[in-house]
Amino acid sequence: MAEGGAPVTMNDVARLAGVSTATVSRVVNGRYGVSASTIAQVRSAIERLGYESSLVATSLRRSRTNVLGLVTHSFQSYTAEVLKGVMEALRQSGFDLIVYANGDLYGTYSEGWEQRHLTRLSGTLTDGCIVLTPWGEVRSSTPVVVIDPAKDSAAPSVTADNLAGATAVVEHLLGLGHRRIGFIAGRSSLAAAWAREEGYRSALAEAGVRVDPTLIGRGDFNPESAVPLARALLDRADRPTAVFAASDGMALKTLEVAKDLGIDVPGDLSVVGFDNIPESALAEPALTTVDQSMYRLGYEAARMLKSLVSGEWEGPSHIVLPTRLVIRGSTASPARP
Amino acid sequence: MAEGGAPVTMNDVARLAGVSTATVSRVVNGRYGVSASTIAQVRSAIERLGYESSLVATSLRRSRTNVLGLVTHSFQSYTAEVLKGVMEALRQSGFDLIVYANGDLYGTYSEGWEQRHLTRLSGTLTDGCIVLTPWGEVRSSTPVVVIDPAKDSAAPSVTADNLAGATAVVEHLLGLGHRRIGFIAGRSSLAAAWAREEGYRSALAEAGVRVDPTLIGRGDFNPESAVPLARALLDRADRPTAVFAASDGMALKTLEVAKDLGIDVPGDLSVVGFDNIPESALAEPALTTVDQSMYRLGYEAARMLKSLVSGEWEGPSHIVLPTRLVIRGSTASPARP
DNA sequence: CTGAAAGCGCTTACAG
DNA sequence: CTGAAAGCGCTTACAG
Numbered sequence: 001m002a003e004g005g006a007p008v009t010m011n012d013v014a015r016l017a018g019v020s021t022a023t024v025s026r027v028v029n030g031r032y033g034v035s036a037s038t039i040a041q042v043r044s045a046i047e048r049l050g051y052e053s054s055l056v057a058t059s060l061r062r063s064r065t066n067v068l069g070l071v072t073h074s075f076q077s078y079t080a081e082v083l084k085g086v087m088e089a090l091r092q093s094g095f096d097l098i099v100y101a102n103g104d105l106y107g108t109y110s111e112g113w114e115q116r117h118l119t120r121l122s123g124t125l126t127d128g129c130i131v132l133t134p135w136g137e138v139r140s141s142t143p144v145v146v147i148d149p150a151k152d153s154a155a156p157s158v159t160a161d162n163l164a165g166a167t168a169v170v171e172h173l174l175g176l177g178h179r180r181i182g183f184i185a186g187r188s189s190l191a192a193a194w195a196r197e198e199g200y201r202s203a204l205a206e207a208g209v210r211v212d213p214t215l216i217g218r219g220d221f222n223p224e225s226a227v228p229l230a231r232a233l234l235d236r237a238d239r240p241t242a243v244f245a246a247s248d249g250m251a252l253k254t255l256e257v258a259k260d261l262g263i264d265v266p267g268d269l270s271v272v273g274f275d276n277i278p279e280s281a282l283a284e285p286a287l288t289t290v291d292q293s294m295y296r297l298g299y300e301a302a303r304m305l306k307s308l309v310s311g312e313w314e315g316p317s318h319i320v321l322p323t324r325l326v327i328r329g330s331t332a333s334p335a336r337p
Numbered sequence: 338m339a340e341g342g343a344p345v346t347m348n349d350v351a352r353l354a355g356v357s358t359a360t361v362s363r364v365v366n367g368r369y370g371v372s373a374s375t376i377a378q379v380r381s382a383i384e385r386l387g388y389e390s391s392l393v394a395t396s397l398r399r400s401r402t403n404v405l406g407l408v409t410h411s412f413q414s415y416t417a418e419v420l421k422g423v424m425e426a427l428r429q430s431g432f433d434l435i436v437y438a439n440g441d442l443y444g445t446y447s448e449g450w451e452q453r454h455l456t457r458l459s460g461t462l463t464d465g466c467i468v469l470t471p472w473g474e475v476r477s478s479t480p481v482v483v484i485d486p487a488k489d490s491a492a493p494s495v496t497a498d499n500l501a502g503a504t505a506v507v508e509h510l511l512g513l514g515h516r517r518i519g520f521i522a523g524r525s526s527l528a529a530a531w532a533r534e535e536g537y538r539s540a541l542a543e544a545g546v547r548v549d550p551t552l553i554g555r556g557d558f559n560p561e562s563a564v565p566l567a568r569a570l571l572d573r574a575d576r577p578t579a580v581f582a583a584s585d586g587m588a589l590k591t592l593e594v595a596k597d598l599g600i601d602v603p604g605d606l607s608v609v610g611f612d613n614i615p616e617s618a619l620a621e622p623a624l625t626t627v628d629q630s631m632y633r634l635g636y637e638a639a640r641m642l643k644s645l646v647s648g649e650w651e652g653p654s655h656i657v658l659p660t661r662l663v664i665r666g667s668t669a670s671p672a673r674p
Numbered sequence: 675c676t677g678a679a680a681g682c683g684c685t686t687a688c689a690g
Numbered sequence: 691c692t693g694a695a696a697g698c699g700c701t702t703a704c705a706g
Contacts, residue, residue, distance in 0.1 A: 060681095098437055124682075
């Protein structure tokens, strides 16, 4: 690394080329009305100094930056999947991507992070933003697309068909013969958590199975939150024969709790998750879950944001993507008593 | 989303609070020398307007932003692992993270992307940057740490012990009885590619096995680049009994080619990769590979960058992290002819 | 075809 | 304790 001292500014280039910064700016941005010889001089000065325009200064002055933002509070496996989809959609679109993450990995991040980051970026840096699983409603002076929005959020959003996914899970368990099915819910401020619980309740009701409130634990999607809930569910004499956790992270913890208690999965207990994170396929036994293609969520959100920024979006402002039940080794018929 | 019109500026706050922007700035940044009543007025105006300072404007004016950057050209699985490690190291450090990625997913990205992005960010936005697998040497006016540097790069870097990892692979294969071992190399501009090939060569030499140049294919780490190379290697009558590919992506493609050709792995052919990406454990058969903990690479790079930015780094400027051979189902003793 | 000047939203000496 | 002014690195009317 050449410890380059101060960065090279447009002023340095102007001085070396013997022109004004206005002219350098014109050359850098390919504007018309600069003589060929001046262009050559400026180009050579730029080359010699290794000049590159400052993203910050440019974006402060210009309205359009051709940079899209994505705001997240952490990098989990699903974040990576989302990012892959976003990048694919942005490929050769002329947009670069900036991901902004705050210094807190999980758990203790302050409420409202999404709004703070969004505002700080969208002032001038980005032309629009994707926000991943915010706590609440978001507002912005530039277009926003939310992936996995808060309950009752009006912002344009992309989300999986959580209701259908959860319904499929419960129907799968019912089909195997389960009747006492526990549920570990996610953070209720998220629309996804609400829809998954609704799917659980309605599928049971549909089958004429009474919803037993004592079989529902209130988690928050954080894997750790599931530990005491799973323990409470599995410790009781009349424990459920199956547990449906509203996320894979919580389901995997449930698997651990079952192991601790000496309960065999799937022999004595079926466990199902939601998300289909890579770890789920590797679990022992492999986890039955619902795939919601985070990749596609990212892809569609970026596609929508691009159009929104260009002012040419025609579609609906809430996109719902299909989910798919993935049956693996953690579910089986309940043991006959 | 409240379509907020123009973003709220410090000027708006100043006007509403009936003070100058200088005073607002002092309140926002918690500087001393503002009367309690003024603070209260400004705070209430901020609250009322939902003001958040512009990252861009602040960073243009200030020397320090408490934002660290990471420059990458794509999001692959390993990128996500690196990011997790980086975030863990930055946790509660007071630094936020900005990841900058250009709009090209793989393959066709223009050479020199890393330098362009680095310069654009480090002018003022970030206090320092991590650069992921650059094509060449990088220079910057602020501290830089390179993960997986280019060959002969002098910049501070964090890298896996590729030499030891590759050596372990070849020793494993030799131990199984293999003597004709093919190699699919990575992009030679990267130090990692060079070291992996060196490990391959020296381990063979060490065991008194002649290095057959026709058994070496020149890939570039891009999975697709391995397809014709693997085919050439496996199509010949005197094909190798084992192939060591310098990345998991290329090894997985080799597995596919073998399948196409009706060659049984590991019965007729052993295949080994390098990286240990999640997909490798899921392959059929599961891939023997070298784990280089991208998580730790990210963690250590961020730790180093933090200290470098604070001017308190004492350690070596090139960190080499241990690798670990992971033996799975894709390797076995060669069939006796 | 080119430059001087204003201004994007902030922060920071400098006065008062 | 507070404000007017300069300036961070750019871009864009406005003159010439």
